[in-house]
Amino acid sequence: MYSMTEMVRPKDEVRRILENVPDDATFEDIQYRIYVCQRIKRGLKDMEEGRLLTQKEVERRMAKWLAR
Numbered sequence: 001m002y003s004m005t006e007m008v009r010p011k012d013e014v015r016r017i018l019e020n021v022p023d024d025a026t027f028e029d030i031q032y033r034i035y036v037c038q039r040i041k042r043g044l045k046d047m048e049e050g051r052l053l054t055q056k057e058v059e060r061r062m063a064k065w066l067a068r
Contacts, residue, residue: 018030
């Protein structure tokens, strides 16, 4: 995985993903891998920018959501 300080063009990232999927991968498999890569990059960026929650805060939020 690349650090957020290293700019990778989306087209290059998709090429890298395509090189690593099995030859029999479906469109859905490829779309899912792209989606997961995007989410991981977003999470890493959030982490680098200090947008994190503590375990207690997550538990508090989940308790409110699950109580509905």
